[in-house]
Amino acid sequence: MRTRIRWNPALVAALTGLALIAVLGILAPLLWNTQATELTGTAREGMSGSHLLGTDALGRDVLARTLVATRLTLVMTLAATALAALVGIVLGTAIWVSGPRVRELGLRLIDVLVSYPALILALVIAAVVGAGPTASVVAIGLGGCPSFARLTANMAASVAQRDFVTTARLMGVPPHRVLSRHLLPNISGPLLVLLSVAFANVLVALSGLSFLGLGVQSPQYDWGALLNSGLEALYTNPAEAIGPAVAITVTGILAGFVGDGLAAALDPRDTPTKPKPVREGTHRRPTGATAPTDALVAVDGLTVELPDGTRLVDHVSFHIRPGEIIGLVGESGSGKSLTAMAVAHLLPQGLTAHAAELRVGELDLTRPHTLDAARLATDIGIVYQDPSASLNPALRLGGQLTETLRVHQGVGRTEARERALKALDQVHIKDPERVVRQYPHELSGGMRQRAMIAAAVLPGPRLLVADEPTTALDVTVQAEVLRLLAEVNEANGTGMLFISHDIGVVGTLCHRVLVMYAGRIVEELDAADLRAGRAHHPYTQALLAASPRLEDAQEVSGRPLATIPGRPPTPRDRPAGCAFAARCHLAAEICATRLPPLVDKVACHVVNGTPATAAPKETAT
Structure with a gap:
């Protein structure tokens, strides 16, 4: 089934911006790798016509290094986001198409994982696995899984209880089809927003690991490593730190706009204008009793x-x-x-x-x-x-x-x-x-x-x-x-x-x-x-009396409709006798202690013959 995309200005602008950054990530190592790696004698040079963002401690062009670092930064961010999203979405939605025991265990597992801050969890994983790009991706990806799983589970829970999902289960639709056809399409909008936020968060987290020295190791470098290097010369050449900082900020903002725009564009319920609607030219038997032979x-x-x-x-x-x-x-x-x-x-x-x-x-x-x-x-x-x-x-x-x-x-x-x-x-x-x-x-x-x-x-x-x-x-x-x-x-x-x-x-x-x-x-x-x-039953009579009828409109004009006093008892508070007794104007003593049997299609002690010891009482108020 084809999905119609309703383009909006924010989505177009954000996609265009990210596309330019992606193209830059592909071309930059081919065009400026020499300037980014060439050692010169102009160390810590300030902004100039030949070096727009100055040079680093080894005389390398900061702007060229920032542009070249785009590829590695984006690849790592995409990989870590995909890992977090894949594991989190699978875990968060799978528990809602599994049995109740699996669901309960899965929700408790998610709760435990969410209780640990993602960045702390990522730092532990990075310290155990070791430093480097691969270790950083695994650490940040796994660290982001619990939040993904929790939010996905909450969204899936609201859809899993809907009537169309219940009907699908009645039809015998297998769990994986319920997941792909009914759950995921209906939470796709929020998931896209979540993906965009996760992309921005992963970008910051990966940069943070590199900034702390647990991420990319020399001679490789990403925006986080460049930011660490730039802070050393913050007071002598602030442009060296501004370059990677601006790159991280702009990319994260554009990713957020893409997610928000796609959520509005792909959700069929979210239309830019109000859609124009199409005009519309038993009775209780003793257990074991037999139903009629022709009963369906x-x-x-x-x-x-x-x-x-x-x-x-x-x-x-x-x-x-x-x-x-x-x-x-x-x-x-x-x-x-x-x-x-x-x-x-x-x-x-x-x-x-x-x-x-x-x-x-x-x-x-x-x-x-x-x-x-x-x-x-x-x-x-x-x-x-x-x-x-x-x-x-x-x-x-x-x-x-x-x-x-x-x-x-x-x-x-x-x-x-x-x-x-x-x-x-x-x-x-x-x-x-x-x-x-x-x-x-x-x-x-x-x-x-x-x-x-x-x-x-x-x-x-x-x-x-x-x-x-x-x-x-x-x-x-x-x-x-x-x-x-x-x-x-x-x-x-x-x-x-x-x-x-x-x-x-x-x-x-x-x-x-x-x-x-x-x-x-x-x-x-x-x-x-x-x-x-x-x-015959007082409750049925009360329901009829409380229902307005057109033929009685003039007769009862000016008088309020009849009402049934009180409320039905909750299932846990039902009395041993007739549950309607407290609201019934015919209730007798026996009604409070003995459940009336269904006799001649009516379950009422009074209608079916009240014992002489049971006297009617006044109407309940």
Whole structure:
């Protein structure tokens, strides 16, 4: 894939300056080597017409020596920078495509190495290996590796947790491909700036070693050695020291401008002008219960836990038939997304899932080591909440749309592109030929979400998981996306798990609705009953009461909307009984001590028959 370079004045000027210095480094030994090495009787001569920077203690022309030293200085600086960058980048990024144990060990190793100052580490290495150009390059290169590795690891960490990297792992993309295709392209801009800073720092460090006598040894010389010699005559001929000092300073500054300019030029998200967007013309069953024979998705007793055993999702059971849209609704933190990600086999690292049954079609997710990555990638499609975080900003849409087809279905490039264009047309994106050549940032939010839906349905998945796909969109675009999801479901017969905190949206799109609270399903009801207000659980009723409806606008005019007092308990603070009891106006004594079972699709002691000893209490405030 070709990368477009957006040239800017700073980049052009800096590259031109460095190019001139590089040319000078190549030609200077050929043109002025005689003047740089010839001994004369004019030792420590000041600035004159024949010697613009004077002469050194042996009568050699200082300007000629400064120009000739350019080659060795640049070669050493480039070699040491390349060594530091190569080792540091490989170490910093490799730990994020390795297992958790390797990652933890690698991060701790980097922390230990960074705790030692780079220059001190370089001095130790130079003292052990010995003086000379090679020893200096190795010492400074290895001394700069820890800082490179640390910064690279931090940048890779922010990208490694993005949705498109998670999806790549779901697709079975090998670690080296994740590294080269998804991690490195998205941190290339900061790495270029880091390279430029490292080049300048390495230049100063190498010059410092030579200045201390641990670097280049006579008869060889670089700018650092010349600076050492010039300081001896600082008060009699200051120009002898100014020459190499100016060379070091100018080269370092130009390198910094090059890195900054390239970061802006190569990053597709950093455009000089604002891009013009394209216009948009379950209920809980006892563990071991059997799902219907025609169920596409069967979840029985699903539990998601933290390493310390804290349950984030607690014995959730439901099923989805082919062509059925199941809504999962509840407040933030209720476990909706974790339930969906467990079904999609995309739980964050550190969380574990257990279930008596967890399958999608013929895929048994309770045995992850036997899963076919290709089947998993093609049978399950994901539509995330934020398309900006789900689409790789460093890659054009065409490659992202066709990746699953080409990797897991063996589709050729031409056919995959044709199918991608057809998929974009089906989701009502105008001019698909242009869109596939664009980067995600060049599309509006609604268009990015449409492209994400197209990418999810392109391989022909049997299940589509939509994790709050309309939250980041405005109301008009939300309605369009909902209509689009309904069209996909009707046209392809795809089962869908739709997650939302908006009970009104769920009631509009879905066939059945599961209401979650504090990691458990508290009610299951048909969407028609939800729309009609025929909910039984107090929590579901409270959600409906807190949702404004247009037909009730005049009736409730001037009165505030209903609210649900209090907050949901944290996973570690959930009570032994009903987690909603502290906020429920019907709560009885039994609710605080006994977990209500799911009976007739409602988990509520009061609704299902409160014992005579349990008396209702007043509304919590």
